[in-house]
Amino acid sequence: MTTFVYLETMGGEILPSALEALSAAQQIGEPITALVFGISADQATTTLATCGIERIILCPDESLHPFHLEAHAPLLSHLIREYQPRHVLATATANSRELLAVSALDCAKPFIADALSFAVTEDGLTITRAAYAGKVLEQVRSTSETTFITLRARAFSKPQALDNPANVTIETVEPAHIPDGLRVHVESEESANETVTLMDAAIVVSGGRGLANNPKPAPSDAEDPDVWKARDGFATLIQPLAQALNAAVGASRAAVDAGYIDYDHQVGQTGKTVTPDLYIAAGISGAVQHQAGMRNSKIIVAINRDADAPIFKLAHYGIVGDLYDVLPRLIEAVEQEDQP
Amino acid sequence: MHIVTFTRSTPDTAIAVLATDDGGVTWGDAATVVNPWDDYALEETIRQAKTHKGNSTVIAIGPQMHEKALRQALAMGIKNAIRVEDAALNPHDSRQWATLAAGAVAHLDEQPNLVLFGKSHIDVDSDQVTFQTAHKLGWPLITNVSQILELDNGRIRVQRRTDQAVQIVRASLPVVISVLKGINEPRFPAFIAIRKANKTSIPVYDAAALGVELPASQIEHLGYHNLPERSGGGEIIEGATVQEKVATLVQKLKEEKIL
Numbered sequence: 001m002t003t004f005v006y007l008e009t010m011g012g013e014i015l016p017s018a019l020e021a022l023s024a025a026q027q028i029g030e031p032i033t034a035l036v037f038g039i040s041a042d043q044a045t046t047t048l049a050t051c052g053i054e055r056i057i058l059c060p061d062e063s064l065h066p067f068h069l070e071a072h073a074p075l076l077s078h079l080i081r082e083y084q085p086r087h088v089l090a091t092a093t094a095n096s097r098e099l100l101a102v103s104a105l106d107c108a109k110p111f112i113a114d115a116l117s118f119a120v121t122e123d124g125l126t127i128t129r130a131a132y133a134g135k136v137l138e139q140v141r142s143t144s145e146t147t148f149i150t151l152r153a154r155a156f157s158k159p160q161a162l163d164n165p166a167n168v169t170i171e172t173v174e175p176a177h178i179p180d181g182l183r184v185h186v187e188s189e190e191s192a193n194e195t196v197t198l199m200d201a202a203i204v205v206s207g208g209r210g211l212a213n214n215p216k217p218a219p220s221d222a223e224d225p226d227v228w229k230a231r232d233g234f235a236t237l238i239q240p241l242a243q244a245l246n247a248a249v250g251a252s253r254a255a256v257d258a259g260y261i262d263y264d265h266q267v268g269q270t271g272k273t274v275t276p277d278l279y280i281a282a283g284i285s286g287a288v289q290h291q292a293g294m295r296n297s298k299i300i301v302a303i304n305r306d307a308d309a310p311i312f313k314l315a316h317y318g319i320v321g322d323l324y325d326v327l328p329r330l331i332e333a334v335e336q337e338d339q340p
Numbered sequence: 341m342h343i344v345t346f347t348r349s350t351p352d353t354a355i356a357v358l359a360t361d362d363g364g365v366t367w368g369d370a371a372t373v374v375n376p377w378d379d380y381a382l383e384e385t386i387r388q389a390k391t392h393k394g395n396s397t398v399i400a401i402g403p404q405m406h407e408k409a410l411r412q413a414l415a416m417g418i419k420n421a422i423r424v425e426d427a428a429l430n431p432h433d434s435r436q437w438a439t440l441a442a443g444a445v446a447h448l449d450e451q452p453n454l455v456l457f458g459k460s461h462i463d464v465d466s467d468q469v470t471f472q473t474a475h476k477l478g479w480p481l482i483t484n485v486s487q488i489l490e491l492d493n494g495r496i497r498v499q500r501r502t503d504q505a506v507q508i509v510r511a512s513l514p515v516v517i518s519v520l521k522g523i524n525e526p527r528f529p530a531f532i533a534i535r536k537a538n539k540t541s542i543p544v545y546d547a548a549a550l551g552v553e554l555p556a557s558q559i560e561h562l563g564y565h566n567l568p569e570r571s572g573g574g575e576i577i578e579g580a581t582v583q584e585k586v587a588t589l590v591q592k593l594k595e596e597k598i599l
Contacts, residue, residue: 010504069481094503098483101468102475105435110558113434113468131564132350133462135357136365139562140432147558183480187497187508197503203598263522264501269353269462270376270521278598289353295567299596301589307576317592318576319585329586337590337599 002054003028004085006035006076008067008096013039014047017200018096021089022051022159024151028087028120033057035079037072038065041170050161053168061175067095069102070183074176077106084146087125092150093199104148111148112140116155116296125149133269134292153199154275196248198267203278204297205242206250206267207234208290210283210304210323211260230260237327238282244334250274250294252284268293282323286311303327341394341493342452344445345385345418347378348400349409350463363563374409377458379526380519385456386417387524388491395419397452399444401437402429407542414537415529426546430557431464438472443552444545445477454496457518459484467518474516482509482517 003025007018014036025032031054036044040060048056057079063071076099080088088103090096092114104111116137118125124142127149131138198204207230214229222228234249242249250267251260267274269289279297284290286302286309294300295314302315303326312318319326349372351357357367374382382398389396397420398413400406410421424440431437445455455477457470467483474481482498489508490497497510501520529537547554577592579585593599 094484097468098471098481101434101471102481105438105472105475108435108555111434111468111472112559113466126562129465131463131465132357132365133353133465134567136359136564136566138432138564141560141562142558143560144558184482184509184511187510189505189507191505199503263520266521278593287354288356299593299598301593312576313574316575317589318574319589320576321582321585325582326586329582330589333586333590334599337594 006090020156073102076103201248203247207238208252208284209254341392344452345456359564381458383526411537415533432561433557433559441473442476443550453513480511
C-alpha cells in the first residue's frame with residue numbers, strides 16, 4: 001500500500017503549497033511516492049530529501065512544462081494503473097483539482113475534493129470537507145481500493161523534516177503518448193501582478209464598503225466620488241498594510257460589486273475561500289456570504305465603525321472605530337515591529 | 341450553434357444552512373435560488389446563442405427541487421430545459437453525476453458545439469463535475485473563463501484566469517468551458533417570462549432513457565455536521581485613544597505568535 005503525492009511545479013520549482021500534501025501523506029503513514037512532472041531531478045530531490053519519501057517518480061520531459069491538463073492527466077493515469085496506490089493526494093490548486101478529477105475518471109476511481117482534515121481508520125480515511133459554501137461540514141468515505149483526494153490549501157501544514165530520512169529511490173519515466181496532440185492551445189500568458197496569492201497567504205487584509213468613508217475629498221472630475229474614495233483607500237491603506245505584513249489583499253462582495261476593487265480579490269461565497277493565520281477585515285460588516293469564505297481563518301481581526309456589525313461576533317479581536325483612523329496607526333505599528 | 345448549460349437549485353446565499361441531528365441539512369422554509377455561479381453561465385449562454393442565432397438548452401441533474409432553477413433559466417431566455425433524475429444517483433459521487441451529464445448532452449437531437457458551466461456548485465461545493473463531464477464527453481476543457489473573445493462554428497478563443505496568470509487560449513469546438521463571475525451582468529427575467537416558464541413542461545429522463553449505465557458508487561456520504569463554535573473570540577479592544585487600541589491589538593497578535 002502506498003500513497004501517491006502529486007507535486008505541482010511552476011517556474012522550475014515545486015509549488016510551496018503543493019508540499020502540504022506531503023504532510024497529509026505522512027499522517028496516513030504508508031510509504032510515500034512523490035510525482036514530479038516537468039522539472040529535473042536536482043531541483044526535485046533537494047526539496048524532498050528530508051520528507052520521508054520512499055520514491056520519487058520524475059518526468060522531466062519539456063512537454064510537461066508548463067502544466068497542461070492534456071499532457072499531465074494521461075501520464076498520471078498510466079502511473080496509477082501501474083502502481084495501484086491506495087491514495088492519490090494533491091493540494092487543491094486550480095490545476096491539481098482538474099488533474100485529479102480527470103485522472104480519477106480515467107482510472108474509474110472515486111475523487112473527493114477539498115479535504116479539510118481526515119481521520120485514518122481501518123476502513124480507510126474518513127474525510128471532512130465543506131459543503132453549502134462552507135456553511136456546514138460533511139463527512140465522506142471512499143469504498144474503493146484507490147481514492148483520489150485533493151486537500152484544501154493551508155488546511156494541512158508544511159511537512160515535518162525527518163531526522164533520519166531513508167534513502168530516496170528516483171525513477172525517471174517517459175511522458176504519455178498523446179495520439180491527437182494537445183487540443184487546448186495557450187496563445188499567451190501574463191503573470192498576475194500579485195506577489196502573494198489569496199489562497200496561499202498566511203495573512204489576508206480585506207476591505208469592504210467602509211472604504212468609501214474616506215475623509216479625503218474626491219477630485220471634482222471623479223466619475224463617482226464613492227468609487228474614487230474607496231479605490232484611494234485600498235491604494236493608500238489596505239495595500240500598504242498588506243505590504244508591511246507580506247499579506248494578500250482581499251475584499252468583500254459589496255466592495256467588488258460597487259467597483260472599488262477587481263473581482264480577483266473577492267473573498268466569500270462567490271469569490272475565494274481563504275484560511276490564513278490572520279484575517280483583518282476593515283470596513284466589512286460580515287454578511288453570511290463573506291463569512292463563508294473566511295470563517296476558518298485562525299485569527300480574525302475586525303475594524304468597523306458599527307459596533308453591531310455581525311463581523312464582531314466572528315472576530316477574535318475587534319476595534320470599534322473608523323478604519324481611516326485605525327489603519328494608519330496599525331501600519332505605523334507593524335512597520336515599527338519590523339525594525340531590527 | 342447549440343449551447344448547453346447546467347444549473348441547479350441551491351439555498352439562497354444570504355440564509356443560514358444547518359446540519360440536523362440525523363446528519364441531514366436544513367435551511368428552514370427559505371427559498372432556493374439558481375446556484376449563484378450559474379447566473380453567469382446562463383447569461384453567457386443566452387448572449388452567445390443570440391449573437392450566433394443558435395439554440396440553447398439548460399440541464400439539471402437531480403430531484404424535482406431543481407426544476408425551479410430550470411424555470412428561472414427559461415424565464416431568463418434559455419430555449420429548452422430538461423431534467424435528469426435517477427433513483428440510483430448518489431449526489432456525492434461526481435463520477436455518476438458526470439455520467440448522467442455527458443449522457444444527457446449526447447442524447448440531445450441537435451448536438452451542441454459548446455457546453456458552459458458556472459464555476460462551482462455551492463451546495464456540494466464541487467467543481468469537479470465540470471472537469472469530469474468534459475472528460476466523459478471526450479471534449480477539450482477550458483476552465484475559469486473571464487471573457488469569450490471569439491466563437492464561431494469551428495473554434496473558440498477565450499481569456500482565462502488561473503491562480504497565477506491571465507491566459508489567452510483557443511481550441512476547436514466542441515468544447516466544455518466554465519465561466520467566472522464578472523464575465524457579464526446577469527439579467528433579471530421579466531414577470532411575463534416567469535409566468536410563461538412556469539407553464540412549460542420539462543421532460544425528465546433517467547439513465548436508461550439516456551442510454552447510459554451508472555457506475556456503482558464508491559463514495560459513502562456519512563452525514564453533515566455544523567461548524568465548530570468559535571472559541572476565545574469576541575474581544576472588543578478598549579482604549580482611550582486609537583493609538584492605545586492599536587498597541588493592544590499588536591500586543592495580542594504578538595502573543596498569538598502571528599506578528
